[in-house]
Amino acid sequence: MSATATPELLLTPLHALHLELGGRMVPFAGYSLPVQYPAGLIAEHKHTREAAGLFDISHMGQLRLEGADAATAFETLVPADIVGLGRGKQRYGLLMTEEGTIVDDLMIVNRGDDLFVIVNGACKAVDLALIEKSIGSRCKVINMPERALLALQGPKAVDAFKRLVPGVEKLVFMTGESFAWEGGELHVTRSGYTGEDGYEISVDGSQAEALARALLAQPEVKPIGLGARNSLRLEAGLCLYGNDIDTTTTPTEAALNWSIQKVRRTGGERAGGFPGADKVLGQIDGKVPVARKRVGLVGLERVPVREHTELQDAAGRKVGEVTSGLLGPTIDKPVAMAYVDAAHAAAGTRLNAMVRGKAVPMEVAPMPFVPQRYYRG
Template sequence: MGGKMVPFAGYDMPVQYALGVRKEHIHCREHAGLFDVSHMGQLRLHGADAAAALESLVPVDIQDLPAGKQRYALFTNEQGGLMDDLMVTNFGDHLFLVVNAACKEQDIAHLEANLPASVELERLDDRALLALQGPEAAVVLSKLNPVVADMVFMDAVKVELNGVECLVSRSGYTGEDGYEISVPSEHADALARALLSDDAVEWIGLGARDSLRLECGLCLYGNDIDTTTTPVEASLLWAISKNRRLDGERAGGFPGADIILPQIVNKDVNRKRIGLLGQSKAPVREGSELFDADDNKIGVVTSGTFGPTKGMPVAMAYVNAEVAVIGTEVFAEVRGKKLPMTVEKMPFVPQRYYRG
């Protein structure tokens, strides 16, 4: 389809198509964008003990996850750091996991080392993953099967699309309403072309995927979260289920709980992930160092670009905890110049997930 290909996580990936990054970004916000995200890892866990076993590896409630629902989860290590973030879906007879491409082999090894013999791990290397995102996504996909129109955010179903059974969740990585569609690889091309036949749909590449997720305050693993950051430092407290916290009925019981749970109670971390808006037109990229008004180094940018919808530079960064206050002015060093930026609440652009 004319994508400009670049290496990413061991794959050749389209960074952009004919429209170009900015127009692709805007098209997804206004209409519907189609993303090929088949590089992501797709796994199944089988067995009656699967939910309890997975719950022992994440600070998230899996045993009470209803059938037909999806949840965001985090693999933590013994130091409280983040090994990966993932999506977990209960399809009733199995758990379906989507993990990051760069972490796929590590995650599989981690699961194999920690799951009991009663739980079977199945790799789904024969499935592609398509994401249809944007305000017109529901109208487009419901033409292939009207069932999807009744889904709400984080619902998941097995449903026939274009004559093939697919696993569909109403979720995504753009902040917009939309769907992620797991489809057998041999049928992915035909399904993609069926979706693209609608005038509302355009291919979207990695470049716009990055600016879309950044405007909506969503982390990129390896940039904004990694094995050296805890969920509390990463401002991901919402991703830790309440019944896994110290006063919860199933408190702890996951790697690094002895480090993470006291951080929640004591609000005791040295650094925090924050959002930044630039006051000039120049984008501030990953790795840019941050300074206060007295020229003291206070942090570093982990993701940054120009936000086409926001109309100004947007970034995420880690800064000293005392600086992580909305409205604080900081200065990013870019090519020897100190560019002013302001600590702002995320998301920078409102998330528009469909909740019914």
């Protein structure tokens, strides 16, 4: 594809910088974004694991929910504990359908005066419309398209970032705070999508390029594209919406029961009360059967196995399908996520991935494939 965006694609505030840095631009979630830079995917992946990588994730949606009733209202849409989320704390949540399946996965931060919500780029228009229609009468739903979003990820992210913004080193995993920078406001969370320590930084679009250049000027930091973002998140065992979770998957099938806190599951006035709660809580309790489960797979041969690859048992019966897969640069083995029949979901189960008619042996394995290194204090 050419280095310039087609007319239909949206551009982030860092578009000119990506071109200057030699980014190979591709369409993603309606935007023109860099899939890689001249160093290449493997080098970018390894640099993020060893030092610090800077990602442009400005295609993501950023919303604010304002009002005294915002947390209670939002709990009618997601099964996470929002009312009990302390100020400055962040939580992962799921936007649900009435059928108990997943509209989107998102991040929520209690900023005290509002809830700050980050949603996936490809889902943001649907999410915004759903949230406004469902709870817009109970709280103010404010879209923030003027904000850019950067991710600084890796074990040396803190060293680079604290030189520019002193105080960010005090944050721990899944907490957030606002910081002043060059006359503007950054909203920073210590979180990310790589399994490494790091930050996600919401910045006004007018300041995004200046902040990106300041970060890239630090010796630890290099620009990283979508390709390495995908390989990093897969090694970390993190779902990609549209691949590993969607409106056909339930939280229990997706192995995301941990995102539904106890107060929303059992007893008490705040249990249930979200779309599809009867099915979701029934699956968690074991009263509603779960036919398939999301699992990790490690290849026993060095053959990468991609999404939509059929999985068979030893007798040649189809038992599942791969949803994400590649050769993991850190683990140096083929890794994948898949949905398989519940009877074949136990760790150690051998399955065959059918790659161009050839059976490639794989084994169900626990995730993450690479240990997560979040900073918890």
